Amino acid sequence: MPETGDAAPDFTAPLATGDVESFSLSERVADEAPIVLAFFPGAFTSVCTNEMCTFQDRLAAFDDVDASVYGVSRDSPFTLNEFRAQNDLEFGLISDFNAEIVDEYGISMDFDDLGVYGVAKRSVFVVDGDGEVTYAWVSDDPGVEPDYDEVEAAVTDAA
Template structure:
């Protein structure tokens, strides 16, 4: 599992930002770090919606330290754009439809009783301009949200 002090795995994936563009982590570090990657199991589910809306509500705190927030899930970029629109999210959402990013960060989980496999565990990574993970939090309980004050403090420390 990716942990604090590790080099963040680089990746390229579709970015839902009102349109659909390409996102490559290493290309964004210089201008956007610290970068907060907030993995969530699925758009339009209650806890995931609450989490992404909480990041939106606290976006000014991240902006104040020049940190950039991205959500990451296995949903299609088109689903994520609708999720962004319906929840008025101002930050981009990364589509990991093929599970490559989830696998790289080792945060895959299954809901066997639902027949759903390979979605992201709720987790947060803060990555500094050098590509180092300066904060990591991974929950095995999909109903638990991150400690937002900790994430904000980690982003400020990484700035």
């Protein structure tokens, strides 16, 4: 798992924006940093929906410092587009359908009792304009949401 001060692992993946386009962290970091990568286990689940809606509710604070917010999950880009639409999310959602990003970031989690494997642990990484992780938070408990004030402060510090 990347920690504060590490280079953020680069990746390219589908981005759900209402349409589907390609997202490469290394191509966007210079223009969009600080970038918040908010990993969540699965769309349409209660805690994940609440988390993404909370980021939406606080989006103005990120916009004020020219930061970009992206949700990241193992869901398909088509599922993520429906999730965005149903929850009026204005930020893009990155599809890690093949679990490459989750593996690269070392945040894979299983729900053995449900037969669900390799989803993202609820995690938040802030990446600055140099591609460095300036904030890292990972929860082993999928029911715990990030400290949104702490994320906002980290973004402000990275701006």
